[in-house]
Amino acid sequence: MSFSPATSYKIRYAPGIWEKMCVSVGAFDPEHYAILGGRLDDPFYVTDFMPMPPLLDSGGNYRSSSAAVTLNGPFIEYYLNTCLLPFGKYFLGVMHSHPGGMNSLSGGTPGSGHGDIPSMRAHLEAAARYGEPWHNFIAPIVNYPGPSPQVTTWVVRLDTPRPILAEAIWEISHQAPDVGATSVSKIDEILDLVRYRPDLVRALLQKSDVLKAFLRRRNARNEDESGHVLQQILKRRVQTNKAATQPEIMPSTENAGMIIPPFF
The missing domain is CATH 3.40.140.10 (Cytidine Deaminase, domain 2)
Known part of the structure; x- marks a missing residue:
């Protein structure tokens, strides 16, 4: 509609x-x-x-x-x-x-x-x-x-x-990045994005071209950094996939205060 x-x-x-x-x-x-x-x-x-x-x-x-x-x-x-x-x-x-x-x-x-x-x-x-x-x-x-x-x-x-x-x-940040700190922050940022959905780690790896494009836009050392990021994710893949096979059952949201779970 x-x-x-x-x-x-x-x-x-x-x-x-x-x-x-x-x-x-x-x-x-x-x-x-x-x-x-x-x-x-x-x-x-x-x-x-x-x-x-x-x-x-x-x-x-x-x-x-x-x-x-x-x-x-x-x-x-x-x-x-x-x-x-x-x-x-x-x-x-x-x-x-x-x-x-x-x-x-x-x-x-x-x-x-x-x-x-x-x-x-x-x-x-x-x-x-x-x-x-x-x-x-x-x-x-x-x-x-x-x-x-x-x-x-x-x-x-x-x-x-x-x-x-x-x-x-x-908005785009115009501040010159600290190369050392940026590499770590990108890894942490991506891992933070997937930690709530461990079942999507494999999908993220399959989207490696998107990940590399993201790094390419942010840092000239894209190939080395993209490989480093993927290696860090792979190290956590076994633990993350194991967690995905044992999902925690969330409690009812009837008393979740203002946040009502709508349908999208």
């Missing part, structure tokens, strides 16, 4: 978020998602990006498919309470991938919590009940995951019946 934008907003993404998207939500088949964070006094500036696993069902399987994914309420609540709120930040929205060229938000019955728009409005309504000054749900859609993913950014508000198409501004 397509919706016409009401007006135009500009959403700024902090340096490094494009690269994180390219090796996570933008690299894997739909549907995957990441939590967006930032400050409520600057609600159109995304400073934090964290990929998350889908919710697990009673059988230990991820509740996700090529057409839908259920957000993991306990993980999101933990991330909010430990990584955002202590630093004066808040939950700003969710980036998720859609199959094919479907770059608009899915509709649904108002109040049902099913479909992109109803579930996002449910989040905003919950925030209003708790007195949180969060009024803009930033909702980027990723299409064509792989070497050249496309991102369309939308904003959902309670006072606007339809999503608002926004201009995305991807």
Whole structure:
């Protein structure tokens, strides 16, 4: 279902978020998602990006498919309470991938919590009940995951019946990197992205061309660094794959506070 934008907003993404998207939500088949964070006094500036696993069902399987994914309420609540709120930040929205060229938000019955728009409005309504000054749900859609993913950014508000198409501004850091520190930080960053989804380590290795392209854009020593990064991931592959075969059953999210697990 397509919706016409009401007006135009500009959403700024902090340096490094494009690269994180390219090796996570933008690299894997739909549907995957990441939590967006930032400050409520600057609600159109995304400073934090964290990929998350889908919710697990009673059988230990991820509740996700090529057409839908259920957000993991306990993980999101933990991330909010430990990584955002202590630093004066808040939950700003969710980036998720859609199959094919479907770059608009899915509709649904108002109040049902099913479909992109109803579930996002449910989040905003919950925030209003708790007195949180969060009024803009930033909702980027990723299409064509792989070497050249496309991102369309939308904003959902309670006072606007339809999503608002926004201009995305991807900031680039102009600071000269410390070569030694950069190599380590890239390894840590990529491992951090996959530690929540150990089942995707193998998929990441299969996407090595995307990983090398990421390093190529960031550092002239791309071939040596890309090989070093892959070696570090391979060292953890056995332990990570073992963890993937023994998934932890997450508790019910009925009491997860403001974070309701919507369907995307």
